[in-house]
Amino acid sequence: GNSVTQMEGPVTLSEEAFLTINCTYTATGYPSLFWYVQYPGEGLQLLLKATKADDKGSNKGFEATYRKETTSFHLEKGSVQVSDSAVYFCARSRGGADGLTFGKGTHLIIQP
């Protein structure tokens, strides 16, 4: 089936630290992969995406590379800021018109 597994949170880092949030997906078909971010009290916003193997999505200093061999799409940022504090959701397309399957979300807390 379609599933996404991401690391449990909360993840607490100091400002300017390096961030990795792991995400793996089930290898059913050839999904598109996404990271969505949810800031406190807000909805889901697309952070970045990748549609095929070896694609790298990037936005706001965040990057993730579609790794077919390891079925992974880990989110990275070289130097996090307090404003990056949010919940991050990894997601994969479900095929056809049927939307996305989300991971459980990782709560990221950046301390000054």
Place this chain on the structure above:
Amino acid sequence: EPEVTQTPSHQVTQMGQEVILRCVPISNHLYFYWYRQILGQKVEFLVSFYNNEISEKSEIFDDQFSVERPDGSNFTLKIRSTKLEDSAMYFCASRPPPRLAGGTGELFFGEGSRLTVL
């Protein structure tokens, strides 16, 4: 920039009452979705809707739920006889025709409607 809008932002209701959550998807989108997020938990798929009918629904989407596109712009989720465990944030999403978005499957989400059942 076009966006998905949802109303109400927050609704409080008594157990057993009916609730209708409303969404206005982006105007040239053809696929519509409802997702649910119980506080602090994962975002769960409820239902997808295309060409005026449900294309897929999850096991959560039982007979107490229904969706409708009554007038070509609104997309509603009705919950009949609400239960305490229906308390959650409900997100509407829409998606353009594949040819307009490169076929990526990206969804555009609204800000959500928080439902509190007492």
